[in-house]
Amino acid sequence: MSDFEPRIVAFFCNWCTYGAADLAGVSRLDYPPNFRVVRLPCTGRLNPKYIIEAFKRGADGVWVSGCHPGDCHYIAGNYHARRKFVLLHHMIEAVGVEPGRLHFSWISSAEATKFQEVAREVVEKVRASGPNQSFRKAELDLGLAEVA
Amino acid sequence: MAKVVGAVMVAGGGVAGMQAALDLANAGYYVYMVEKSLAIGGRMAQLDKTFPTNDCSMCIISPKLVEVGRHINVELLTLTDILAIDGSEGDFKVRVRKNPRYIDMSKCIACGECTKKCPVKVGNDYNELLDTRKAVYVQYAQAVPLKYGIDAEKCLKLTKGRCGSCEKLCPAKAIDYTQKAEEAVLNVGSVILAPGFTPFGPRGLETYRYADSPGVMTALEFERLLGATGPTMGHVVRTSDHKEPKAIAFLQCVGSRDVNRADNGYCSSVCCMYAIKEAIIAKEHAKYDLQVTIFYMDIRSFGKDFERYYEKAKAKGIRFVRSRIHTIQPLADGGLRFHYVTDHGRSATEDFDMAVLSHGLTITAETVKMARQFGLAMDHYNFAKTSSFSPVALSRPGIYACGVFTGPKDIPSSVMEASAAAAAASSKLASARGTLARTVTVPPPVDITGEPPRVGVFICHCGINIASVVDIDKVVEFAKTLPFVEYASNTMFACSQDNQEQMVKLIKEYRLNRIVVSACSPRTHEPLFMETLAEAGLNKYLFEMANIRNHNSWVHAGNPVEATRKAMDMTEMAVAKAALLAPLTENVIDVDPTALVIGGGVAGLNTALALSSQGYKSVVVEKEGRTGGNANRLMSTAKDENVAQYLAGLQAKVEADPNISVVLNAEVDQVSGFVGNFETTLTNGDLVKHGVTIIATGAKEHRPEEYLYGQHPRVLTHLEMDEKFKAGDAEVAEAGAFVFIQCVGSRETGRLYCSKVCCTHTVHSAVTLKKKNPKARIFVLYRDIRTYGQREDIYKEARDLGVIFVRYEPERKPRVSQTGGKLAVEVHDPVSGRDLIINPDFLVLASAIVSGRENALGMKYKVPLDEDGWFFEAHQKLRPVDFATDGMFMAGLCHYPKPLDEVVAQAQAAAARAVTVLTQPKMTVGGIVAEINHDKCSGCGVCAAVCPYSAINLDPAKAGKAVVNEAMCKGCGTCAASCRSDAPALRGFTNAGLFAQIAAAL
């Protein structure tokens, strides 16, 4: 497991966390390269099914991050998102997805260091959870082995 | 006026200046925004959080910075000084000097390579000198314009002819040591000055030991310490020894309310609140139980939601001590020993690890010099002089002001004034509106219906910023293998002018219909590329970016293999989404150039007049039989200006104005429509068609239920007392003793807010009475005196005149009784510890201002009220007159209690904001907005319920299914994420596109 490099899908809102990631770049704050960012206008746009889809497709972890409550560029998008996150987070862990796989954070566009810290923490926690084997769809069997 | 120029100069790029510039530019005027420093943003860019919402300051101004930076009708002149203002209103000639930046702005890509080898370290003023920057630097990370500059005084090359390392390192060849200052003349119709403030420097106040004790810092320094981009990244430590403090003390009124040591008699208005904010944030940042004490004279939490914030701070364990510290004694361990006298007159000693000086706001010497030179009248504190009735007009016609220049104030007040200044500054320029403003024309986009995606991919080297880490060729080759990619290539600087031209050519040559650029951040560069697409005849929304610089090469420099792989993935994700992008249409809707103003008080009338000066008609609906509202009952302003005369003049102007029709004895009955096209039926049956709505329904004076009010004829409210004054009441003139009780109905359970005006009203009345009858004995029973800003002067005057102020605790309110018609007021004086009994001839109750609770009106226009019944603005800091719903604005007391000058300012501000809508004969709507697929919609209403902009309705004509009003949708996508059946789709961020990105990410 030591050479296991987790694959993580991150969903960031455009106005805060995406900006924090931009700023982390400007400030050259390095962090592990294990996640790929899907940019959303707002965490309010995050349909819970995207999180499940990422896991289904084999993501080892998912990270969702947006504006702090009260800072939403769209007034209340993240408040509505937060309610969804509460349920989804609870459900995902209750059905036995390891607690280290799904992460949420509020990171403002000024918090580049927080971004770096959370990025590192997310990657390490997902790494510690190991490869996602149980909460994903099995690889399609294309019968390729038989051809070869 | 002979000549009218349709341009305005706004001096000062802080939040006030920016707001004024945007309002003017959006109203059809050309704006020169003149900023002395490298970048706009001003003081607000330095703040970590803002009170009372604890919003991240940078997060909320950042969009404003970008908007100013990109606005086609705002010309940003940074590093520019104003030398002279000649001419007169309508036709000023402003002479300016543009100082050299030594960096070619058109070439700088803000990669920061130049700073790497710069040997010069300079105190970083952005961080209040708590750390250092280089001689070549960017003012702050999110600066606009995001261009580096060279500090000419510190640069070795410019001062000594040595070094030159930045020129060697710059990949864009942007360094130019030969730049010279240039003078220019700007021809403008009016001028808005927003020079801002400098915080009071406490070095001279030996008591506080700021100069020699590292544990003592100013509040702005502390703010930077709290900032995520500050010297310690938000970690609260004593800078001298990096120890985490156990106990911090805030000292209020440093350089404010102090004529003995600082010569600043005024209250700086914001320090109580920012101290509370910093105290709360410091406690949040500390991972331990940080003890915070605030030493204060009066807590002045007079703004909207401030009182709750104060109470919240108390609940969080922040200690408030009413005392002014007389001595601070540094201790050997770096700590500080405070000596002070308690509220009860006892001496006390207490140790702290750090002290934060809540220093006031002052006008810089430079501003003073400028004001004198431009012939502007100033008050004795060097604030620019204004009248309560035209609060943003300065003494020289055609020159206006906003922000702290006219007096200490917080951000929302500054923003409000900025919009007011925009309205006032353009009031004489209406005839030239649109004459200098520019518009963009792009070729009509080609129709790509039915064409399979043909994606063009451009991978940017960004000089060496990306290419030194990412194997660009490999990414290009990989991109070529991706589905639908017809063309892929690399480019040295994707954003450079020549590459833009090249892209246009390639789009046409390869008939590309989707473009992906893998380069830097879409937050900064997407608009640029979208314009390029438009120039190439492609719908600008057929564009996607992969941020392989900020999110990749800059943060994975040590891991080129993974960085290259990540760049490939990111490009694949962008291509996957791009292939599914559809051209988005923007539609135009007509705007009815009429305003409906609800409420005919001072706010409503001023809004209507300001709109009229811009040539727009308004209908003012007043439910009473006369206009004027509460002002009908007021005597005079704090500046002793006669309200009745003013009101009569105002009413006459409105009467004479052909653009304004006033409908009396009527209210709003039914409402339909939305921004640009409202239809409102009044209770008198009139149908008003209007493009914008301004709610100015005012507020009411609370009817007290205590202190024998209503039971004794000489227990009066402020307004009742004013009426007696106005009538020249003989009993008042003869009376020998008055008691004023403050906070009657305010700042208590159920009405947990300060009514803002009552303290000033009381001291003003007291002064008036004392002046008329110096022998009159006047007692003011108060909790905190809140004569903010320059109003502090009349508080001092009242005390000088012998008015006696007795503080009471809310737990021990004064008791009022009568014996045979004689009033007796009994109050406990906490200072002397004794009970006083006063027999006044009149008892005046500083009764709260209460909301009219216009819930029904709010429902009709789909705008919210807060829990105290005040209309709820779109954003407490930056959009204080706007509702979240487009085309809806507010002014006056319906927003929150405020004095007349602020009412007038807000009214003018509402007009300025409204003009930004009315000025557009057609409004562009659409783009990234939601749309509803009616085959999937069940009409359950979840989308409508979650929409923050009330942009979704369930339409009975469509079987109760949801419809999106494109004019109101802002594209957040909360509807799309909340619908169980995916009926709403957010254009540009569709499920298909996002699923494709997720798939490509893995």
Place this chain on the structure above:
Amino acid sequence: MTSLADLNQNIQTAARRALADGRAEVVFGYRQGTAPFTAAPHFARTPEDCGQFVWTSFARVNLAAYLPKYPGKVALIARGCEARSAVGQVVESQFPRENLYVIGVGCQGMVDPEAVLAREKRPIREVTEDLTTINLAGDGWTASLPKAEVLRRNCKTCVCRTPKDLADEMLGGDAPPLPADDFADLKALAAKPPQEKMAYFKGLVKDCLRCYACRQACPLCYCPVCFVDETRPQWLGKSNDAMDTFTFHLLRAFHCAGRCTSCGACEAACPMDIKLREFNRLLEEEVQKDWQFVPGASWDQKPPLTTYRPDDEADFIK
């Protein structure tokens, strides 16, 4: 109430009255089924039709599921759960309150056929009931069971056995209240290692046929197009793949969160007897804990995912 016959009589009378008064053009209730353990939803439009109404413990659906977009005025002979679900339909604009007349009936709970079959192994040819017992008959034998012993699981923790607060008219006596679901089993499960939890929940749905009877029976699932039937993009496979099946159940439960009235129609309709409500209960517990919300408790409530409080707690968010 002395007998089931009386109750049936009262239901029929109330139904006729609702039609006669013009409060309803149709009355929703149940009539006797054609096979053991069955009951048929019955929609009466005439006084004669009303004569077939009975009280049954074998209702497998929730009559509120028929309300969305149903034309005309409806009287609903409603158990507590059905009344609560009707509230949900009204709150979610699926049916206008003014067209709805709720005839509430105190309910002792529905009978779980599986529970009966677990107790009585002999082939059962006929099932009848009275107020508190069910009577079984087979080849040459008869037996009785108290209903309370063979209740459906959701009925054992019903919080609205007597829908007095929601009904426009009440029939039958009050059914004694029961202790609410304490989620003790879920709490115990939550303490288990992730693998065990996953095995439990995946095990629940291993036999799922993806027939979606649960969805069809659910009064909340009125979407014109369900997410599993999405085609653009079709992100959920249609096969019996375990993760696709699991995803269906997770998301369906998510969509019911803060709306589910625990009527149990999903489980009753499931031909594979899957304990579907385990998924719903996970979120029901959370909705109660975090937002103190009880779906269908009042006509003007806002479902928790349509609103928020600025100080909503979410400690897990960094």
Place this chain on the structure above:
Amino acid sequence: MAEYTVKDKLSFLKAAAGSGRRLLAPSSKDGRVRLAEVTPDRVAFDYLNTHLSPKDAFFPQTEKMLAFHKDAAKPGAFVYQPLGLDKIQPTVVFGLRPCDARGLAVCDRVFQNDRFTDPYWKTKYEGAVKIGLACQAPGPNCFCTAVGGSPFGEDGLDVLAFTKGEGLGLKTLTPAGDEFLKGLSGLESGGAAGEMDGLKKAAESRLPGPLDLAKAQAAPVMEIYNQPHWKETADRCLNCGTCTFFCPTCHCFDIQDEENERGGVRMRNWDTCMSWLYTIHGSGHNPRPTKTERVRQRFMHKLKYIPLKQGGACGCVGCGRCVQHCPVNIDIRAVAVDMSK
């Protein structure tokens, strides 16, 4: 054809299992009886019928038909490869109830006929020896006799067995049945047919008489199609599709591809005419837009179209599963009565 008796069920099953064929038989798991590959000792006898119909043994809920992947040699091209057909093993199915066997025969005429042949079905169905187990104690929801069947029916079976004390009576019905039993040891010839007749009569007497479908079957399609009762039935139908999933003659499927970046798999999954999605066209038009059309389709198919297409064979075999499982008690017998009114 031949008749046999065996004294001991288990030894018969052991012999069958040792025949080189895979043994599929009813067995109990989690309290439910299902047709599954089992060891002889786990075969159940005390069941009314399997919970699900046996069709999934020949027509599974999900059938992977073929795979395709990118051709490494030729960009843009794909290589196709059939999946599974070669893995199908010869099978002996024991314990089919006569109603279900008759249902499989209905399906067989759909999957193999003069117009086309489905290789997946054909290989499995024809590769299986189907041994029925007669119903000596029919259940409360059974009505095979009402639709032309019998608890001792022989349609679709190679062998019919009945319980005879601890043993079985067996009657071969096809050459395949003959051949299979011939190869087994421990069978005694004769001793079944006579007893069977008596048992058959006794069992049939406990079942309902025939439904009068004559009028419905004689009437023109459109007359039945336009009958008013459809809407009434559909009113309470939830379109849950349970009836179709449990029906031994329902055979509709949906072909889907699942893909990844390398290739994909084509599979067919059970589908249901109760679903709105089932008939939706690419254009968005849906010829069966409401429940009424869908409910009508199902019953017309069972009771009118199948008889028309399959020479009078009823599309309902009276297994009673839909009656038992329908959550709203839509009883096909009642619908049949409505259609014949």
